[in-house]
Amino acid sequence: MLNSTHQKGFKEKALNLIILGLIFVTALVTYWLDQGYYVNLVSRVVIFAIAGVGLNLALGYGGMVSLGHAAFFGIGGYIAGISAMHFSENTSFIAGLDSTNQMLTIWLFVIIICALLALFIGLISLRTSGVYFIMITLSFAQMVYYFAISWPDYGGEDGLLISSRNQFLGNDTDNELVFFLICFTVLLLTVFLSSRIIRSRFGTALQVARMNDVRLATVGIRPYPIKLTAFVISAVITGIAGALFADLNRFVSPDMLSWQMSGEIIIFILLGGVGRLSGPILGATLFVLLETFIGGYTEHWKLFLGLVLLIVVLYANGGLMKMVVGEKQHD
């Protein structure tokens, strides 16, 4: 029994490395073959995976089913877009701040703003649980969505074009491979960060909070601050993914804030496997594959996405990770 659990853990670790390696190699090969379009597709997978890894921390490990993570994804995107706009127009932010096109500075903004917003949303939403939590996170995201739509300065319903990508120190971010490497590094960092988090005392407490609030409280740890912290970290990671997504497409629109986006981030996790480290990476890969290849045949590809999703939920609970590795070690 112990031996087999150990083997499964090993198998999952090996799989995590193989998946990351495959993504890296695919980007290199397609770049070498001069297929810039496919390099960008791999970057798209990586960015979705980052968003999924972020949400997985709250949803998979913390049991907080947030249907509002598009708010953070979109706000990350808008911060990148608005910075780029002000930089190209040589104007300053509302508060008289100098505009910048340096990704690192922009990410710092994303982290601060997403953390504050998530703190506010979490403070209210985490007072509730279950269905109420789902709906409140959804409603907060809708607030941000409608705000973005009715605010004409930054494109309103039409969205905001980014005339040139934000810069990463001195590198040429317009080069597909350079941009991919930036995204991939962020993905590695977030995967590393979340693997550290879930193995820490904090992470253990978080997972117990998912299984049984009362048990956690009995040993003297209040679940509320633990969950709130995880929610904030999760939001920040998703926000960074959003900033990268805006730069990848050179475009931000309210679509990034829509509730369908929130649903899609959950889909990345579910297709891959809830509460598994590389679940979102596998899921995002499958999603983009469906989108690209079935989307190439018919514009109604989401019909097939829906069918796949329905089958996974009803009959293959646990997603791709479970098919490959088997049951999780414990739950």
Next chain:
Amino acid sequence: MTAALFLEQLLNGLQLGMTLFLMSAGLTLVFGVMGLINLAHGSLYMIGAFCCATITTMTGSFLLGLLAGFVGAAIAGLIIEVVVIRKLYDRDHLDQVLATFALILIISEGTSWIFGSSPLYLSIPSWLSGSIPLSFEEDSNSSYPIYRLVIIAIGLIIAYSLYLLITKTRLGMRIRAGESDREMIAALGVNIRVIYSLIFALGAALAGLAGSLVSTLYSVEVGMGEPVLILALVVIVIGGIGSVKGALVASILVGLVDTLGRVFLPNILALFIDNSQVATLSASLASVLVYILMAVILAIRPQGLFPANA
């Protein structure tokens, strides 16, 4: 701002509230009795609207169209319940959210495959297209369309019928019993699965009716259900999930706040802030007013106004 304008907006708010009630009644019953969160409820609203538009165009009779919307959505609901929803009652909320999200994708894309992506339009039938004056002053030309009054009336009739159904009939008794203890009522020999199917189909039919009723006011298109669905979710959260009475009160509240907010918030804000940005700001604020309302109510009463299983 005249009294007539205010009355007109009040009625508009009431009409939106009644549409929301038709949507949220089914949603809240399904959650209260089966513990299921159904995101695909907006798709049933859309199915109702499409059935209504198709049949009305074919036969020329809006009444037949309404009937088609009601029955069509009920049948669609029944099929969905038997094929998919039934498997979800014992699952956690994440599975329910995802499976019903998948249903939205399937139904929306399927509909746009069949009907194309251009919207359908219906006009109000001539016998309902008149309007009545709102003001008795001689020079006033303000009036209110009869059709919207009919929607309000239908909403009130449905609300009263639901009240009778739930409190006075045997089926209603079983629904209430199912709400408080599912296992017990099954143990007493009641076929709970049939009741679940009936409740789901009833909720679907009401959503279809709502979609049919507004099909003459707005365009009938894929994706029309989701904005209404989200407002209906806000409604049932405010009202207390599972409570039909809560859904009625919250529907009217949300309908009024949303409608009146959009019209009067700019004027109110202009009193305090003298700025060119006020139009933008008030438009943004008005569109999120209902969500602010929900956040405030939940911060005070996390279980909503009328918690069902308190």
